[in-house]
Amino acid sequence: MRREQVFWGWGEPGAGPSLPEHAGELLREEIGVSGEIVSRPVELDAVALPPSALPAALRERLQAVAEVREDVEARVLRSRGKSYLDLLASRSGDFASAPDAVVVPADARAVASVLQLCSEYGVAVVPFGGGTSVVGGLAGERGRCSALVSLDLGRLDRVVSIDPWSLVAVFEPGIRLPEADAALRAQGLALGHVPQSYEWATVGGCAATRSAGQTSTGHGRIDEQVVALSCVTPVGSLSTLDAPGSAAGPALRELVLGSEGTLGVITSVALRVRRRVEASYDAWSVESFLAGAELLRALEQDGIAPDIARLSDEEETRTSLALAGTGTVGRRLLGGRCLLVCGWQGATGRASAARKLIRGGALPLGPAPGHAWEKSRFAGPHLRDDLMDRGVLVETIETATTWSNLERLYRAVLAALPGLHVGCHISHLYPTGASLYFTVLGAQSDDPVAQWGAFKDAASRAIVSAGGTITHHHAVGRDHAPYLGEEIGELGIELLRTVKTRCDPAGVMNPGKLLVD
């Protein structure tokens, strides 16, 4: 297997950033924990796995089309994603739901064979790309199935083609974003899709979960970048055409995007890519979160929004200052002001028009906060491991709505999370609205799983009641599935179920995700 993350947390051992110097004070004074390490993940040696329930006859037939691994390490590493809940379980050594085997096909044809075989034997299949789901999308739910395999797409990692003329690149699903980007870089191109999970996420995983990426304001979400895809289901394959626009009926591409492995496995993705340009940053201090939101709305609706826009609310700004310390930049952010970071990729005309507009309502902070953001853009999940060591509850909650409903949704989510330390930022702009991303911290209770269940439910109910989407870019997985019906209605759920049943009559594809079984 290729480079792997630690089973109990994010990234490779010791590779990520650690909690900054000032964190101890924050943890003691605001979160109510001592800041000392109070919990450590179990060692792999200590993990006990249930014996593999893979039927012997199926094992033999799978081995004819793909590699099949049943060793402890393979099964542990493919047991789940990287949500707070996932990590609580992994750190405690609970691998009761581990896959019975990890199946590693080498091409789309082998994927098709695996899906057919597992359908025949009624064995659940959880497609595994980068393993970075934070919504239980990789949970070992067996549904009505007798066993479960993790379908590792790591070997489907080829660059199929790059068309610099049309700015279209076709990838196999298992290629990780940095490798896809490296292939493009050789031709002066860039992926233009940079989620926080960039270092580990795969192209197929991003498409299957409708990833947004930190540059979505400038470059569009992955669902806007995908020009065509192929998906292998247990009953056959679907390939959509790469026409840049079409009126040839409903867009079936849009049925596969966001299907989270419940219909089949994405086996190729054609993406619109970008010319590679250097990024530049500027940052601003704005009077308040809502005033900053108004600035962002004006920029976006005037067509001069930055490619990366990130506005922290008062609490998130204060927390960032508390962690980073206050220099010149910090002093301009004191007194309840808010940090706005803008990232520009080329487009200097747009940037100067935007700066003129921003200057009317903000104090300039120079490029430093933007560079600091860029440096730490992938840090969040690494820091989470350190926080969990210290008994801190740490979760993120994200949604989106129209500009006119943004304040209502923001206040509703805050009101649903009393007693927790909650900061928020806007990081994805659209002409008609924006995203809200909340970071939730608190002291873990004695039953952190129940604690999580209670506040997650409260936040999710607040979101759907206030007209937000249950997820702007984390996907549905298992954790948001109970709330999807509120968003798309009974007929919406029925349509998804109908399509699933047509593609996956045996019900083996990623049970319990997207739709509640």
Added chain:
Amino acid sequence: MRREQVFWGWGEPGAGPSLPEHAGELLREEIGVSGEIVSRPVELDAVALPPSALPAALRERLQAVAEVREDVEARVLRSRGKSYLDLLASRSGDFASAPDAVVVPADARAVASVLQLCSEYGVAVVPFGGGTSVVGGLAGERGRCSALVSLDLGRLDRVVSIDPWSLVAVFEPGIRLPEADAALRAQGLALGHVPQSYEWATVGGCAATRSAGQTSTGHGRIDEQVVALSCVTPVGSLSTLDAPGSAAGPALRELVLGSEGTLGVITSVALRVRRRVEASYDAWSVESFLAGAELLRALEQDGIAPDIARLSDEEETRTSLALAGTGTVGRRLLGGRCLLVCGWQGATGRASAARKLIRGGALPLGPAPGHAWEKSRFAGPHLRDDLMDRGVLVETIETATTWSNLERLYRAVLAALPGLHVGCHISHLYPTGASLYFTVLGAQSDDPVAQWGAFKDAASRAIVSAGGTITHHHAVGRDHAPYLGEEIGELGIELLRTVKTRCDPAGVMNPGKLLVD
């Protein structure tokens, strides 16, 4: 009923432009017809309709929820759309497939009742918006149904809400585009969606058929403008959320867009709208169609494309000159050069950057050709009536593909249409490709229906073989349905059928459209 088009052609009697002065010469020398009027549509009085087959019990129940009309005029006017084939039939007085009744509900609830009743009685329902389909989308196909009603959405024509903060306006489906635009104008806003059928098309019809609109390069296709919609099916309603971006599973909105009335009836559409700005134009003479395409690709991929871009090939340019006569502008287009018209809506910085780029490969023609284009932007279908009076075959064929496949597709379509007069333009730009729009003229044969069938089939086969979409913005309807399988594959067709069966178990919704029965 409200303002109506003539039953045998486009628009109101005498309201449209007529063939220009120079047309006679062109018709004689290039099309091979005399230019004299050789055929006139029948009078309404001469139309014989089959007796209404609407079951008496259904009539009574429909009357309880909606207006029901069975008079000749209502039935004739709702018999079909405005394709060349439609007009051949209407002009000849063939109304054998006329609807048995026209049902006019006043709100979404009444629509639901009509769909349930027609399902119960097995009576086909053809939703009717602007009546402008050019692909047989409104043809009176009964499928397995005993009778057929046209569901006229003319009374669902309200502006539900306008949110200038979020730039979102919600419309009922039957409002025509000029009326929707007028409501927006009062708030300084604009629809930003202007198909050639603008004067008659409805918001719901545009959404149901994935209309592109002449400003799609700047403002996006209707499928990019729709932020949410509601659709009433025989088994219930689907309403999608207006979040500007979401990862909450497959986008069900995209299943309804382009469903062409085969699942149900769109009862409200939330559209992203624009601030209203004045348009300005410039035009250029480029060396060749392919050189012009390269210019457009550069503009689009540099992010400085005009909002409206229209590049005629050598033949279309020559024909325009032949019709308009050659002034100063014309002389700069002689010798096989091509006309490029650019329209700008605001965005002066973008326009100057673009002009600098274009100047390197083109001769300036000033604003006049752009203003001439704007003046005649809705003229095409009016002129078609005059041409049909003169025994001219007149059809348009449109597709789209990636930039790198554009020349191949262009040549393939031209090669499939020997003996006809074919001009082409590019009018919708995307980062990864563009549309191709062919205007086909010829002398009608003794059997114009068979003649149409032969060349349409040849062109359609050429398109799918060369990797183009079977339709970029005219939709599938009945005419493209036989070719859709080539584009989306067997499983794609099966998925559409599965969704249709779930929404419309009785099979009453617009039979024979989108999917071949």
